[in-house]
Amino acid sequence: MGADSNVAPVIIKRKKVVGGGGHHGGAWKVAYADFVTAMMAFFMLMWLLNATTEKQRKGLADYFNPTIAVARISGGGTGMLGGDNTFSEMTLPQVGTGATSERPAESDSARGTFTQGEAQDAEEEALRELEQKLLGRTGESALDDGLMRHIVTRLTDEGLVVELYETAESRLFDDSGRPTPLLERLAAAVARVADMVSNPVAVEGHVRAYPIVLAKNPAWDESAQHAGHMRDLLWREGLDRDRVARVTAHADRDPAHDNPMDPRNTRLEVIFLRDR
Secondary structure (H helix, E strand, O other): OOOOOOOOOOOOOOOOOOOOOOOOOOHHHHHHHHHHHHHHHHHHHHHHHHHHHHHHHHHHHOOOOOOOOOOOOOOOOOOOOOOOOOOOOOOOOHHHHHHHOOOOOOOOOOOOOOOHHHHHHHHHHHHHHHHHHHHHHOOOOOHHHHOOOOOOEOOOOOOEEEEOOOOOOOOEEEOOOOEOOHHHHHHHHHHHHHOOOOOOOOEEHHHHOOOOOOOOOOHHHHHHHHHHHHHHHHHHHOOHHHHHHEEEEOOOOOOOOOOOOHHOEEEEEEEEEEOO
């Protein structure tokens, strides 16, 4: 006998359970890692700004600038896998204007030469870098703390003036007029940084005033002797002899302090002259 057709069918409902209580604690780690990476890059940037010169920073910026050619000629080979680099003259986009090193225009800049203003700016920058190197403003000094208090620098229209001062406790010359070990160390430091530029050098000697009761004032002879000794020390430390343009004695006619007998008026000036 067949089944009763009036019986209601049995309906089975199966509910799909979707888990909603999963782990959600990993997103902050990714964000934190990005933050730490950014902070590391920031502090590295701050360190580079403090530890490099303006010229070095420009070089770093140019290195990461893809629009500046890093070589004058192609770096590609000539073999089967050779070719031009992206900065070679034949690969660079040609828009019909401008110039290259192989096809210069009539202007000095396109020929790779400096105009007078550009040359002066480059010289000014070189002298400032020499000054910063000598005084340790770039993080590394050519002088130790004991020598630093005997030196003062200034940029003038004539060039970079490096003044070496004598004090009552530390003298540049002994009683016989011979250089002391202090002056020898100062001369060695100046000669080391002198290689950073090719400017001619002038050496000038100054002495403090002597009492007017002296029958003969030795200031002229003494300042000339001091300047000559400084020139010889620079030569001994490796300065090219041809770079010395002049050696001058000023006696006590140009004191650095109001008191003409102040020991600090006994000083030497090494001037890195500007190219005229």
